[in-house]
Amino acid sequence: MNGISYKTQKIIIVFGFLIIPVVLLSTFTYYPAVKMMYLSFTSWDGYSDAASWIGFDNYKEIFTNSELFGVFAHHLPYVLVGIVQNAAAIVFAVILNSKLRGRNGFRVILFLPFIMNAVAVAFMFQYVFDTQNGSLNVLLNFIGIGKISWLGNQSLVNFSLALIGFWKFMGYNMVIYLGALQAISGDMYEAAKIDGANRFQTLWHLTLPNLTKIIQLNMFLTVSGALGVFDLPFVLTKGGPAGASETFLFKTVETAFQFNNFGLASAMSIVLLVMTVLILGVQNLVINGRGEAR
């Protein structure tokens, strides 16, 4: 390549280095997204050559069939638990950001669940939640609480599953908050101290305001994560009991790969995608709006 001018080399490099990633990106992200949009207006069954156009029928089906739209109610426990999870993550991040013996050890342990294999974690909690031999019921038995069917009770199952998410992701949120906390300069704390601020004033007026942006980011991750719950019910409950733990994505996958209704499943995917983008948009609006107000 040495004989060629840098201008030509630049063209070769830019083209040669980007062509594969761009082709892969187009093939596996954008082509499917566009194709999905088209399929969402058809009744394609997944293998026929022709897909018949049915207009907005799939979308009508999603928003009128309570069996489809109704599953969004199953996501609420995940959102609620997710909010508590973020609050806990902030508390522990603030604790671990102070002078403390064994700080790193605690951080390592609290983050540990995040790197664990999700399927193994699911089975681990199946054992914890088991009605007969589960460690949770045995533990509760000590304090006189009878056997609870954690995964078999329709109104409890989503909370039980969401708690697994809490266990797995609290440390992850915490590490992100901790990173943000460590980015606040020590001078500001010095200044607050000189001004005579006590610990809680410092926390309320200095630490938390500096965290708003990252709290919003984490909330976005939490809400979009709650909308995208799939693994846990898929592995643990298969959507049961009586469909009580089915999530929207679970339904989508079932609609496509079990009922071969790829048209409807595509429409459901698009709905989920649009909702994710909307949440992201609202979040950006909130962050930027606040930035201008200051």
Add this chain to the structure above:
Amino acid sequence: MRKFDLVHYCKYVLLLIATATVLFPPYVVWVNAFKGKNESTNPFAWPKSFLHMDNFIDVFTQASMGTAFMNTLIIIVVSIVGNVLLGTMSAYALGRFNFRGKQLVLFGFLAATIVPTITTQVVVFSLIKSLGLFNTLGAPILLFVGADVIQIYIYLQFITNIPYELDESAMIDGASLFRIYRSIIFPMLGPATATLVILKTINIYNEMYIPFLYMPKKSLVVVSTSIMRFAGVNQAEWGAICAAILIIMIPTAALYLFLQKFIFSGVTSGAVKS
């Protein structure tokens, strides 16, 4: 000056509660993985011996975990080599040069991160089938290389911190741009590559749905799907299931404990950026 500090003690109490909560499920799994079939079903009762390895041997052979680890390893190695090459190359092209369409490409990579992978499987599935990759290791490899572009961000962030003067002085010496990429940029991206390799290894090792969907063939079992298949037919055989959980968790836990520095830096930088 330092008097009894209530807040300070509360911190430790909270931390200990959290630690206990995190370690409780793995502890129960560990205790029960060593129990024989006719030992106590009380999950807190200790096994007769912590050297009782039958469950481990049983589940390792019955769930074909040897094959599972091998397949997982192949997928991880090939995908990550692909990821590192494509990631460093795109970062070099996007981070060092200005050209028409650059913003579009950057936006294309950025917007792709908000499309949840599972939602597009409806279409990707038929795509993989028409490529003849269904029920081959090629399916997950291609998807891990092609559909996940987060590595480009880690690299892009990093490459801006490599001084451009290095490129310039190499050019004065007459080095070709490819040579600059290979001998300066690629090595200097080393720390980012280390972080990426570890995070990706953990991600791919933990991924369940892609191997489940694209490789139902028995010989193409991976770590995540091995325990699903085993537990599907051996329900409530807690001893064996606990042994399987331990076998699966130990490699990532070990990797994490030894290489935590890279993991934490990757997690923090990746998140704060987006």
